[in-house]
Amino acid sequence: DATQGTAGDCQPCPCPVGATCAVVPKTREVVCTNCPAGTTGKRCELCDDGFFGDPLGQNGAVRTCRACKCSNNMDPNAVGNCNRESGECLKCIYNTAGFFCDRCKEGFYGNAQAANPADKCKPCSCSPFGTVDRQTGCSQVTGQCECLPNVAERDCSACQPGFFNLHSGNGCQRCDCNPIGSTN
């Protein structure tokens, strides 16, 4: 307030070099108004949308604002792709998930960081008959579903040799064929 007639009437803006500031009349709060490129916030402490970092080092070392890092599993046409401070990815695509969209989401398996989207994450597609509790999830890496007793295949879709009745829902039963009269 420049009208009080004291030496402390005008104080420097609590903002990075180059920024201007203003006082919210109602709350007397000081807000920076022209933050340096790529930054925003009351004190220019935040990164613009699509970037993350800690430009003022409020929570540790100064981290300049960088573009969201989401393992090429985000779409540049989307908004709010990552948390502006931590960089946590918020809009993973191609069936990926995780802090950096670096793994497959639940119900998918494969390599989230493969170069070609088609090679990234494939659906587990576990057989409901051969899978424990009809689970839909599988091993992130191998894609192996959790099979009931004597059930085979990645997706638990077949009985092991010498077993039958996958559709029982309790695993496969031994064939119990007479070894003398059977060909296998």
Place this chain on the structure above:
Amino acid sequence: PRPDVHPLPPGTHLLYAQSGRIEHVPLEGYDMKKDDAKPLLHLPEKVIIGVAYDCVDKMVYWTEITSPSISRASIQGGEPTAVITTELDSPEGITVDHLSRTMFWTDSVKDRIEVASLEGTQRRVIVDSDLVNPRAIIADPPNGNLYWADWNRDAPKIETSYMDGSSRRVLVKDDLGLPNGLTFDPQSSLLCWADAGTHKMECMNPGRGDRRQVLEGIQYPFGITAFGKNIYYTDWRRDAVVAVDRYAGRESDEFQPQKRTKLYGITAALSQCPSGQNYCSVN
């Protein structure tokens, strides 16, 4: 600039979002009075995406994605107030039906379209299927139509329905890329869009289905709004508001704010409401 709401002088203005601010440029006729561009409000911690204007109460409505919410403020001054704060993930496009006093918005994570009264009550989901990246949404209140665009890279489309979500149909699906912006001009009954994938601006009469190109070679449009002979759009590459003369099919002016960062939604704050009524405004 002051961080709270700056009352706007009378007249028509363009309102657009840039980071946590809604800025305005006054229009004189169709010309942007760039020297008089000013912030309308500044919410430094927010990322504002969509903006809509209610010409009756002279309020601006916006969507915000950092603490997902829909808020409003009078352009004649006053505090911003949140009207919707729950059950939102990534609210993007927003449009106001000034006749029936409702607002519609898209949510690109919940993948649905919702409606509520301007106070945030009587909320209802009206579309919740076959949406992947819904963004722009625009209402044509006198005719009771709603239009929206989905920039799904595998199958982008522009759709329409009545304002309760019924009679939904796809209007455009061929030769689209990333249709980010959508606007409806009530005078010419033209629905126009800006596409960051095909780099074209196009219009069509939704009833007739005739489609025609206004301009090609545009860079990265995000928001778009029609006003009279002009269409104004925000551009992510140019960090600017670009004016396009719809009839001449050429760019007529550009306004680049001092701060270089992405511009999002844009809307025209008209000095007077367009004439017209609909079922809900009389019943």
